[in-house]
Amino acid sequence: MEKLKKMGIALILGLIMSFSSNSNVYVCDSSTSVAYHASDSCKGLNKCSHKIISLSVADATSRGKRACKICY
Numbered sequence: 219m220e221k222l223k224k225m226g227i228a229l230i231l232g233l234i235m236s237f238s239s240n241s242n243v244y245v246c247d248s249s250t251s252v253a254y255h256a257s258d259s260c261k262g263l264n265k266c267s268h269k270i271i272s273l274s275v276a277d278a279t280s281r282g283k284r285a286c287k288i289c290y
């Protein structure tokens with residue numbers, strides 16, 4: 219029974235880890251950028267003259283970014 223419980227926890231942790239790594243987005247590290255992107259090679263990031271950083275969706279939205287219209 220204890221073993222089953224541990225397997226269940228490992229499974230859930232694995233799901234959370236894969237979910238959070240899948241939900242990473244890219245934003246231009248500039249105060250004028252408004253969007254987050256699914257890919258760092260998105261056209262919307264071409265004009266970014268700042269650093270491109272990778273964040274979770276929650277982090278990006280908390281910084282006031284919305285989903286890019288080109289890659290979403």
Ligand SMILES: [Zn+2]
Nearest residue numbers: 255260286289
């Ligand atoms: Zn984009």
